[in-house]
Amino acid sequence: MKHFFLASLLTGALALPAAAADYTIMAPAAPGGGWDQTARSLQTALQQEKISNNVQVINVPGAGGTIGIAQFASQQKGNPNALMVGGYVMVGAILTNNSPVTLKDVTPIARLTGEYEAIVVPASSDIKTIGDLVAKLKENPGAVSWGGGSAGGTDHILVGLLAKAAGVDPTKINYIAFSGGGEALAAILGAQVTAGVSSYGEFESQVKAGTLRLLAISSDAKVEGIDAPTLKESGFDVVLQNWRMVAAAPGLTDEQKATVLADVEKLATSKTWQETLKTKGWADTYLAGPAFEEQLAKDVSATEAVLKDIGLVK
Amino acid sequence: MSTFEFLLQGLMSAAQPMNLLYALIGVTLGTAVGVLPGIGPALTVALLLPVTYRLDPTGSLIMFAGIYYGGMYGGSTTSILLNTPGESASIVTALEGNKMARNGRGGPALATAAIGSFVAGLIATLLLAFIAPYIVRLALVFGPREYFALMVLAFVTVSSAFGDSTLRGLTSLFIGLSFSIVGIDQLTGQNRLSFGIPDLLDGIEVTTMAVAMFAIGETLFIAAQGDKGPDKVEAVKGSVWMNAQDWARSWKAWLRGTAIGFPIGAMPAGGAEIGTFLSYATEKRLTKHPEEFGNGAIEGVAGPEAANNASAAGTLVPLLTLGLPTTATAAIMLAGFQQYGLQPGPLLFATNPQLVWGLIASLLIANLMLLVLNLPLVGLWVKLLTIPKPWLYAGILLFATLGTIGANPSVFELGMLLTFGLLGYVMRVFGYPIAPVVVGLILGPLAEQQLRRALAISQGDVTVLFTSPIAAVLLVLAALALVVPLILRARGRGEVLSQMAASED
Amino acid sequence: MSLDNNKTTAEQRRPDRAALAIAAVLVAIAAVIFVDVSRLKGMAGYSQVGPATIPDWIGFALIGLAIWTVVAAFRRDFPEREKQELGPVVWIVAGLAAQMLLLRLAGFSIATGVLFGLTAAGFGKRKLWITIPVGIVLCLVIWLIFAGMLQLSLPAGPLERLFW
Numbered sequence: 001m002k003h004f005f006l007a008s009l010l011t012g013a014l015a016l017p018a019a020a021a022d023y024t025i026m027a028p029a030a031p032g033g034g035w036d037q038t039a040r041s042l043q044t045a046l047q048q049e050k051i052s053n054n055v056q057v058i059n060v061p062g063a064g065g066t067i068g069i070a071q072f073a074s075q076q077k078g079n080p081n082a083l084m085v086g087g088y089v090m091v092g093a094i095l096t097n098n099s100p101v102t103l104k105d106v107t108p109i110a111r112l113t114g115e116y117e118a119i120v121v122p123a124s125s126d127i128k129t130i131g132d133l134v135a136k137l138k139e140n141p142g143a144v145s146w147g148g149g150s151a152g153g154t155d156h157i158l159v160g161l162l163a164k165a166a167g168v169d170p171t172k173i174n175y176i177a178f179s180g181g182g183e184a185l186a187a188i189l190g191a192q193v194t195a196g197v198s199s200y201g202e203f204e205s206q207v208k209a210g211t212l213r214l215l216a217i218s219s220d221a222k223v224e225g226i227d228a229p230t231l232k233e234s235g236f237d238v239v240l241q242n243w244r245m246v247a248a249a250p251g252l253t254d255e256q257k258a259t260v261l262a263d264v265e266k267l268a269t270s271k272t273w274q275e276t277l278k279t280k281g282w283a284d285t286y287l288a289g290p291a292f293e294e295q296l297a298k299d300v301s302a303t304e305a306v307l308k309d310i311g312l313v314k
Numbered sequence: 315m316s317t318f319e320f321l322l323q324g325l326m327s328a329a330q331p332m333n334l335l336y337a338l339i340g341v342t343l344g345t346a347v348g349v350l351p352g353i354g355p356a357l358t359v360a361l362l363l364p365v366t367y368r369l370d371p372t373g374s375l376i377m378f379a380g381i382y383y384g385g386m387y388g389g390s391t392t393s394i395l396l397n398t399p400g401e402s403a404s405i406v407t408a409l410e411g412n413k414m415a416r417n418g419r420g421g422p423a424l425a426t427a428a429i430g431s432f433v434a435g436l437i438a439t440l441l442l443a444f445i446a447p448y449i450v451r452l453a454l455v456f457g458p459r460e461y462f463a464l465m466v467l468a469f470v471t472v473s474s475a476f477g478d479s480t481l482r483g484l485t486s487l488f489i490g491l492s493f494s495i496v497g498i499d500q501l502t503g504q505n506r507l508s509f510g511i512p513d514l515l516d517g518i519e520v521t522t523m524a525v526a527m528f529a530i531g532e533t534l535f536i537a538a539q540g541d542k543g544p545d546k547v548e549a550v551k552g553s554v555w556m557n558a559q560d561w562a563r564s565w566k567a568w569l570r571g572t573a574i575g576f577p578i579g580a581m582p583a584g585g586a587e588i589g590t591f592l593s594y595a596t597e598k599r600l601t602k603h604p605e606e607f608g609n610g611a612i613e614g615v616a617g618p619e620a621a622n623n624a625s626a627a628g629t630l631v632p633l634l635t636l637g638l639p640t641t642a643t644a645a646i647m648l649a650g651f652q653q654y655g656l657q658p659g660p661l662l663f664a665t666n667p668q669l670v671w672g673l674i675a676s677l678l679i680a681n682l683m684l685l686v687l688n689l690p691l692v693g694l695w696v697k698l699l700t701i702p703k704p705w706l707y708a709g710i711l712l713f714a715t716l717g718t719i720g721a722n723p724s725v726f727e728l729g730m731l732l733t734f735g736l737l738g739y740v741m742r743v744f745g746y747p748i749a750p751v752v753v754g755l756i757l758g759p760l761a762e763q764q765l766r767r768a769l770a771i772s773q774g775d776v777t778v779l780f781t782s783p784i785a786a787v788l789l790v791l792a793a794l795a796l797v798v799p800l801i802l803r804a805r806g807r808g809e810v811l812s813q814m815a816a817s818e819d
Numbered sequence: 820m821s822l823d824n825n826k827t828t829a830e831q832r833r834p835d836r837a838a839l840a841i842a843a844v845l846v847a848i849a850a851v852i853f854v855d856v857s858r859l860k861g862m863a864g865y866s867q868v869g870p871a872t873i874p875d876w877i878g879f880a881l882i883g884l885a886i887w888t889v890v891a892a893f894r895r896d897f898p899e900r901e902k903q904e905l906g907p908v909v910w911i912v913a914g915l916a917a918q919m920l921l922l923r924l925a926g927f928s929i930a931t932g933v934l935f936g937l938t939a940a941g942f943g944k945r946k947l948w949i950t951i952p953v954g955i956v957l958c959l960v961i962w963l964i965f966a967g968m969l970q971l972s973l974p975a976g977p978l979e980r981l982f983w
Contacts, residue, residue, distance in 0.1 A: 057972070058723075058972045059722070059723075059972050060722075060723075060724070061516075061722055063498070063512050063513075063515035063516055066512060066515075067512050067513060067515075070512065096498075096503050097498075097505075097512070097515055099512070142773050142865050143773070145770065145771045150498075150500060150503070151499075151500060151501055151502050151503035152503035156503075174770060174771075174773070174864070174865045176458075176501075176767050176770055176771060177500050177501045177503075178767075179500060179763070186453070186454060186456075186632065187457060187458070189454055190454035190455060190456070190457055192457035192458065192771065193771060312502075312503050346964075347965070350965075481884070481887050481888065481891055481896075484880075484884060485841075485845065485884050485888070488845075488877060488880050488881050488884060489848070491877045491880075492848050492852060492877055492881065495852070495856075495873070495874045495877065499859075499870040501866075501870070502859075502862055502864070502869070502870050504859050504862065504870050506855060506856060506859070506870060506874060507851070507852065507855050507856075507874075509855075530915070533911060533938070534907075534908050534911055534912070537904075537907035537908060537910075537911055537941045537942055538903040538904050538905065538907060538908050539901070539903075539904070540904040540907065703942045703943075704938075704939035704940075704941075704942035704943055704944035704950075705939060705944075707938055707939075707941075707942055708934075708935045708936070708938040708939040708942070708950070708954065709935075711911070711914070711915070711934055711935070711938045712931055712934065712935050712954070712957070712958065712961075715915075715918060715931060715934065716931070716961065716965070716973075719922070719927065719973055719974070720965065720972070720973060723922070723972055723973065723974050725919055725920075725922060725923060728915070728918065728919040728922065729919055731915070732912065732915045732916065732919065735915065736912070739908070743900055743903060744837065744838075744841065744897065744900065745897065745898040745900075762873045765868060765873075766866045766868050767866075768866075769865075769866035769867060769868050770864060770865045770866035773865045773866075774865060774866060774867035
């Protein structure tokens with residue numbers, strides 16, 4: 001936090017004159033959330049690694065990031081110094097909210113970090129494996145209540161994908177949306193719902209303490225230190241990562257885009273950023289350039305399909 | 315080591331001069347940002363967290379605790395003095411507190427809020443230290459149907475406690491409920507009453523509504539009185555401190571507020587506002603001075619303020635014992651803890667006792683520091699009210715909009731502020747109470763969601779709402795709260811009617 | 820809406836017109852709710868209580884309250900209203916509107932300074948050439964503290980850029 005508060009105090013509330021690339025990072029969420037933390041961590045790392053001298057963070061909260069992306073796309077067009085943080089949640093929000101501005105209207109630069117989804121049951125449950133759970137689901141979809149985050153969010157999408165992969169009608173799933181991870185977790189721990197879905201980090205300490213049983217995880221390969229099969233291994237072709245990314249403004253020249261990409265690349269490999277990932281417990285799932293764009297397109301079309309299946313998008 | 319030894323050790327390290335200084339800086343910064351209406355403790359902590367990064371773990375933990383308490387208390391000060399609730403949990407404080415301030419009793423109001431917060435924080439933190447593991451087991455028993463019953467109880471007790479006209483009170487409540495539907499329906503992801511406006515998808519921000527209705531509505535109303543009203547508020551009538559009667563009326567309210575706030579805060583979906591509403595309703599029922607409610611009753615400040623602070627400590631119960639962040643503030647604190655290598659969860663008390671007890675000790679110290687900082691300032695704060703009207707109200711509107719802009723710098727949000735301000739003004743003109751609108755906005759979605767969750771889990775079987783013992787008890791309490799006053803009123807009707815006839819001259 | 824409070828005997832027998840207007844507004848809100856949620860019917864899922872159910876209940880309650888209000892209007896149960904001076908209200912509303920429109924263009928200090936001056940004018944201090952500059956300076960100090968040092972995102976305009 002170098003050029004932050006203390007430094008500002010010492011220099012008498014006067015910033016250093018701006019030199020090279022100044023960045024303004026938009027966090028399309030209120031201060032404090034995941035995107036805001038990502039933006040502010042980027043701010044710190046960019047400044048500490050001297051990639052940029054002056055980085056500002058602005059918050060434009062609302063509607064799963066769709067208000068932010070709309071404003072970003074229209075106001076920053078062609079501005080090489082504007083960045084925006086975003087994530088997978090935005091993909092779903094754009095679809096469910098019918099947002100006229102989509103991720104096609106900005107320039108995605110790189111995926112920075114991501115979390116895998118986990119499926120758990122309370123320790124007291126008689127369900128021992130993901131196979132047991134799916135068998136129950138096939139028998140009577142209504143009797144299996146799934147606790148997770150907001151409707152149409154990542155957790156809901158995972159349940160829809162799993163139902164589809166298991167040959168169950170996705171419109172029949174009994175998904176109970178809770179506000180915020182804490183509330184959903186409490187309902188799962190209290191055995192108010194049959195099973196729970198959230199990012200693995202939310203469940204980690206409970207799983208380690210033995211109060212929740214981890215049935216499966218949504219990564220494409222086994223993750224070190226996580227003692228559970230992937231959904232793929234269990235015979236359900238579902239891979240889902242709740243990622244966060246950084247994007248640049250639309251309408252950049254190839255040169256400008258390359259500069260931004262180079263800066264982000266430098267950041268992602270820097271010591272400060274790696275340390276940030278470690279202290280925050282964020283997995284490094286860095287992916288940039290055409291590979292990321294390809295993955296993004298795949299995510300968007302898969303998400304659109306499953307949201308249509310669940311019946312949230314017409 | 316035993317619990318006590320850990321706590322003592324924590325207190326000793328927290329009480330070192332340098333750490334006390336950090337606590338003071340934290341409390342000051344937290345108060346400075348927390349006074350902005352619309353910026354509650356969650357945002358305050360989020361904005362100031364980076365300040366603590368540069369200190370050693372003990373120092374940063376203690377500064378963090380200071381920011382947290384400062385952010386919470388800052389909202390109460392402006393609620394009382396300026397009628398601009400800083401966050402949803404201090405809306406109730408504004409009801410009686412601001413009336414007190416206008417009657418020249420701002421000093422005692424601020425004092426009872428500060429001391430009540432301290433007492434509640436102290437008791438609740440100690441409860442947190444010693445009985446957290448037991449409380450949390452109880453909290454987990456609460457599922458959607460129990461929460462629904464709790465919301466029903468809250469609705470019944472709260473709506474009977476506002477205003478003198480049932481018609482206008484209910485109308486206000488239902489206007490609030492209508493606003494509460496706006497936005498994405500949490501359970502199905504469908505838009506309701508948002509008319510294709512993206513800014514409405516997240517619903518109407520409670521703090522925007524509260525600031526607009528209370529601060530702006532009131533400013534317009536007072537301006538419209540023209541020169542009739544007094545030019546200045548008499549800032550101090552009687553003593554600036556609490557007198558013997560104030561103490562006598564406050565201490566029970568503090569304890570009751572703590573008893574209500576702590577368990578509700580500990581419930582994963584309780585929410586600090588609900589504790590303050592219930593505390594206010596309780597105090598109004600129990601008071602020996604019912605005529606003062608609505609005109610500045612000190613119990614109406616003491617109870618809710620204690621409940622607010624106790625419930626803040628209550629939210630730490632699921633956070634520390636289960637790693638459950640149940641409020642926005644708790645979620646930010648979780649992020650903060652990770653910075654210090656604390657990984658909240660069921661194993662925390664076992665694996666990291668030093669840090670946990672260090673945190674609890676820090677909370678105690680920060681709580682004390684808040685009192686030390688604020689009590690001497692009470693005299694200064696009430697002087698604010700002696701500012702001549704034009705400057706005072708210009709300043710109030712500056713602050714009211716500053717908070718809204720800081721939380722979300724959008725022109726649309728300012729438009730809502732203006733619209734709801736006008737609504738608040740018109741409602742005042744026609745004698746509609748304001749608080750039920752905000753109550754409806756807060757409780758409406760909670761009640762609806764819990765009802766629908768409970769029914770989805772039971773696949774449409776309505777009987778589940780009554781078959782859980784806790785839910786049944788809560789619903790019976792709600793029914794009693796509704797019926798008993800009606801019976802009492804029916805029996806005493808002759809008396810009341812004759813009184814009314816006598817008072818009509 | 821009638822804001823006068825001199826009740827004559829003739830007026831007492833007439834219904835309270837303002838209360839009738841309020842009843843009409845309540846019915847209008849209910850109508851908006853009914854129309855808007857009608858497209859959400861049949862989405863109840865397993866709970867049988869869908870996104871349209873609760874709004875419908877609220878709508879019916881509003882209509883009930885509107886009927887009650889009409890009854891009260893005929894019985895003249897509404898409290899007396901004090902005479903309202905609309906001049907000051909217009910000043911303050913103009914201030915809020917000006918802040919809203921100027922915020923993006925001129926930045927926080929100028930926009931809020933104008934609000935400050937116009938509000939003071941609403942309370943009788945009409946010397947805008949004093950109050951607005953005072954407000955702007957005050958807001959600039961606040962901007963430097965909250966946006967500069969505490970990282971709150973308050974919009975910057977030409978004035979703020981001079982300092983940052």
